[in-house]
Amino acid sequence: MQLFETLFNGFLLGGLYGVIGLGLSITFGTMRVVQLAHGDLIVLAAYFLVTVLVPTGIPVLLAAAMVVPALFAVGWGLQRFVIQPSLGRGVLPPLIVTFGISTVLQNVLLLQATADARTLHSSLASAGVHIGGITVAAVRLVDFAVALLCLGLLLLLLGRTALGRALRATSDDPDTARLMGINPRRMYAAAAAIAAATGGVAGVLLAATSTFYPATGSEMLLIAFEVVVVGGLGSLTGTFLGGILLAMSQLLGARLFGPSYALVTGHLVVLVVLVFRPEGLLPRTAP
Amino acid sequence: MAEPLLRVDGLTARYGQLQAVRGVSFEVDAGAALAVIGENGAGKTTLFHSICGLHGAASGAVVFDGEPLRGVPAHAIVRRGIALVPEGRRIFPSLSVDENLRVAEDQHARDRRGSARPRRWTRDRVYELFPDLRAAARRGGHQISGGQQQMLAIGRALLSEPRLLVLDEVSLGLSPAVVKILYQALTAIRAEGMTLVFVEQDVRKSMAFSDHLVCLHKGTVRLAGRSQAQSLDEVRRAYFG
Numbered sequence: 001m002q003l004f005e006t007l008f009n010g011f012l013l014g015g016l017y018g019v020i021g022l023g024l025s026i027t028f029g030t031m032r033v034v035q036l037a038h039g040d041l042i043v044l045a046a047y048f049l050v051t052v053l054v055p056t057g058i059p060v061l062l063a064a065a066m067v068v069p070a071l072f073a074v075g076w077g078l079q080r081f082v083i084q085p086s087l088g089r090g091v092l093p094p095l096i097v098t099f100g101i102s103t104v105l106q107n108v109l110l111l112q113a114t115a116d117a118r119t120l121h122s123s124l125a126s127a128g129v130h131i132g133g134i135t136v137a138a139v140r141l142v143d144f145a146v147a148l149l150c151l152g153l154l155l156l157l158l159g160r161t162a163l164g165r166a167l168r169a170t171s172d173d174p175d176t177a178r179l180m181g182i183n184p185r186r187m188y189a190a191a192a193a194i195a196a197a198t199g200g201v202a203g204v205l206l207a208a209t210s211t212f213y214p215a216t217g218s219e220m221l222l223i224a225f226e227v228v229v230v231g232g233l234g235s236l237t238g239t240f241l242g243g244i245l246l247a248m249s250q251l252l253g254a255r256l257f258g259p260s261y262a263l264v265t266g267h268l269v270v271l272v273v274l275v276f277r278p279e280g281l282l283p284r285t286a287p
Numbered sequence: 288m289a290e291p292l293l294r295v296d297g298l299t300a301r302y303g304q305l306q307a308v309r310g311v312s313f314e315v316d317a318g319a320a321l322a323v324i325g326e327n328g329a330g331k332t333t334l335f336h337s338i339c340g341l342h343g344a345a346s347g348a349v350v351f352d353g354e355p356l357r358g359v360p361a362h363a364i365v366r367r368g369i370a371l372v373p374e375g376r377r378i379f380p381s382l383s384v385d386e387n388l389r390v391a392e393d394q395h396a397r398d399r400r401g402s403a404r405p406r407r408w409t410r411d412r413v414y415e416l417f418p419d420l421r422a423a424a425r426r427g428g429h430q431i432s433g434g435q436q437q438m439l440a441i442g443r444a445l446l447s448e449p450r451l452l453v454l455d456e457v458s459l460g461l462s463p464a465v466v467k468i469l470y471q472a473l474t475a476i477r478a479e480g481m482t483l484v485f486v487e488q489d490v491r492k493s494m495a496f497s498d499h500l501v502c503l504h505k506g507t508v509r510l511a512g513r514s515q516a517q518s519l520d521e522v523r524r525a526y527f528g
Contacts, residue, residue, distance in 0.1 A: 162393035169379045169390045175341055176377040178361035179370070181394035181447055 003255065005134040010251035012140040014244030015147030016209060020202045020220055021227035021239040022154065023195035029234030030171045030191035031087065033094045037078075037101035039220030040109075041196050045071050045203025046212050047109055050118050060122060064208075068200040075196020079189045087188070102217060109214035120207040143205045150201050151240050154194070158236070167191055171234070230270045232280030241281050246270060290353055292317040292482050293338070293369075293451055298347035300330075300337040307333035309506040310347065315451070315499070320483040322493035322514065324526060325503035331486045332374055334503070335455050338484075339371040340364040351451065366398050370449035374456045374486075376436040380429035384420055387428050387439055388413060391446035399448075406448065407479075413442035416472050434465030441472065452476065454485040458492070470496065490522055502526055 020042060027035040045067050053063035078101060086093035119125070127138035158164035170177040170187040177184060206212055206220070223246065231242030246266050253265020273281065291314035300308040307330040315321045323331050336342040338349050340361035349356040356364055379387050388410045395406075414421035417438040423431050431439070437457075444452060457473070458466040473496070477483060487493040493500060494514045502510040502525040510517070510525035 162389075162397070165382065165386050165390050165393060168381050168386075172379040172381050173377055175361075176373060176379065177390075178341065179339065179365060179373065179377075180391045180443070181362050181365040181398060182390070183360070183362045 001133060003252075005136075006251050006255040007248055008131075008134060009136055009140060010248030011244055012136060012144040012247075013251065014247035015144030015240075016140075016202070016205050016243070017223050017227050017247045018240035018243030019143075019147040019150050019198060019205065021224040021231065021243055022150065022236060023198040023202070024221075024224040025228045025231070025234060025236055025239040026154075026191055026195040026198070028228065029236075030167055031094075031188050033083065033087070034098070035083075035192075035195065036095060036098040036221065037105060037217075038195070038199055038224055039222075040102045040105040040217030041071060041074065041199040042203045042206060042220045043109065043212055043214065043217040044074070044105055045200040046120075046207040046216075047113055047118065047203075047214075049204055049207050050120050051113050054120065060120070064204045067204050068197050071200030071203070072193045072197040075199070076189050076193035078196070079192030080185075083192065084185060084188060102221075106214050106217060113214065115213055115215075117211040117213055118207070119211045120204075122208065124208060139209050143209055146201065146205060147240070147243075150198060151236060154198070154236055157194070163190065226266070226270045230273050230280055232283035235280070235282045238280055238282030245273070245281070289316070291315055292352055293484070294348070294350040295334075295338065296348040296350070298334065298337060298349060299345045300333050300342055301345055302330075302333045302342070307506050308337060308344075311501075311503070311506070311508055312347075313499075313501050313508065313511060315482055315484055317450070317482055318477075318480050319498045320477060320485070320496060322497035322500040323484065323486050323503060324488075324490060324493050324500060324522070325509075326526060328505075329503040330506035331503055332455055333506075335371060335453050335484075335486070339369055339453060341371075365394075365447050365449075368448070368450035370444035370447045370452055372437075372440045372444045372452070372454040372457075374459070376433070376440040378428040378431075378436050378439055380427065382428050383425055384428060384431060384435075384439055385410070385424040387443055388420075388446055391443045395447050408445045408448055410442075410446070413445060416445075416475065417442055417468075419468075432465075434461050434468070437461060437465070437469060438472070441469070445476070449481070451482045451484065454483065457485055457487050459488055466492075490526060491519065494519070494522065 024035060024038045027033050048070060049063055049067050053066060054060060082101060083094055083097055086097040124139050124142065128135045129138050129141060158168060166182050167187055167190065169180065170182055170184050174184040226246055227242035228239050230245060231238030249269035250262040250266040254262035293315040296312050298308055298311045311334055325331055333342060337344040340359055344357055351367060351369060382390065392410060419435055420438055420442060423435055457469060497514045500514045501508055502522060510522065
C-alpha cells in the first residue's frame, strides 16, 4: 500500500512537472528555440505572487489569477524586444540571449528578494486527503487538476482555434505560413507569451507546493528539459506524460533507496526511456 | 492603355551566392495567363519568390495594381492579392487537409473583417473544384498523394482570395490523369477572370494554356511574346539556350 501511495503521489506531482515543461515545449515546438530562461520565468511568477501581490492584501486566488496575464505580457515583451532579434542567425544566438535573460532574472531576484527561501503560506499546503486508504497532499491534487486544465486548454487552443492553426502552420514551415498571410514574428510572440503564461501557472503551483529561491529556476529548467525530451519534442501531451513519468520515478527512487536518490533515479529512468525511444514517448507524428 | 496588373521591371535577385535573376522584365494584364519556362536553374523559382516577397530583390521593380511591392513582406503581399502555389506544394504536415485550407481562410477572414464584399472562395467551393480533397479532408497533410497535395496547395492559395495566382511547377512529378484534373480546374479558375503566372515543364502545355510566355535562361529573358505567335522550335531553342 505504501508503494501505491508513493506512485500515486508521484502521479499527482507529475502534473506540476508537466506544466513546468509545457512552456518549453511550446517555444521549442514553434520556434525551435530552447528558452533557457523558462525556469526563471516560473520562479519570477512565484516571487511576483508571494512577494508582490499577496502582501498587498489581494485574495490569494485572485492574486494567483493575476500572475498568468502578467507573465503572458512578460513573455510577449521578451520575445518581441529581446529574443526575436537573435532569431534566424543560427542556433547559438537565441541560446546565448535566453541564457543572458536567465542570468539577469536570477540576479534581479537575488537583489530584490534576497536568497531567503519563500513559499505561499496557505492552509492548503498542510492539508491531506484520504483516498481509498492512502493519504495524499491536497495541494498535489490541486496541482494535478490545474495542470490537467492547463493542458486541456492548450490542446483546445492549438487544435480548435485560428490562432492554434496559425501557430502549428508556422511551426511546420514559417515561409509557407507567410504565403498564407501569417506574420511569423507575431506567431513567435504569441507562442512565447503563451509559454510564459504556462510558466505563470507553474510558478503559482510551485509557490503553493514547495519553497523556492532565486536559483530555483535552474532546477525548474532541468525538470522542463527532461519532461520535454522524454515526452517527445513539441508534443504537449507527451510533455505531460513525461512529467508524470519523471515524478513517479523520483518518488519511487526516494522510497526504495532513500531521499537522496530521488533525482538520480529520475535521470536514470529518463536515460533508459531515451535509449529505447530516442524520439520520446509521444513524438509529433508529422515528419 | 490600361495599366497591367503585374509589372516586373529590370528585376535582379540572388539565390544564395548565385545571381539567379538578372534584369528580368515583363508585364501581365488582368485576366491573362503568362507561362514562365526555362530549364532547371534558369531562375524561375527565385523570380517567383522575389515577386511574392520570400526573397528580397537586389534591384528592379515589381508593381502590382499600380503599387510597388519591393520591400513588402510576403505576408503583406498575400493581402494585396498575390498568392503563390510553391514548388513542392509545401503542405503543412501536422495539419489535416481541412486545416490546411482553414489556415488560409482564417487569415483572409481576419484581414477583411468589416468588409461587406462577399467571399469568392470558400472551403466548400474548393471541395467542389477538387472533390478528391473532400474525401481526404480529415487526413493529415503528409498522408495524401502528390496530386492531392497539389490540389490542396492550389485550393489553399485560392482561399486567400488572390487576384493573381502564381503557380511554381503545376504538374511536376504528377500522373497525366491528375495533370488533366489540375488544368481543368485552372481553366475554370481562369474563366472567372483570375490572372495566372505559372511555371510548367511541358512546353506544349505552357504554350497552349497561356496568352504570353517568357523563357528564362540563366536568369535572363531569352524569349518573350504571345504564346500563339511562337513556334515550338523557337521556344525550344530559347529554352535550351
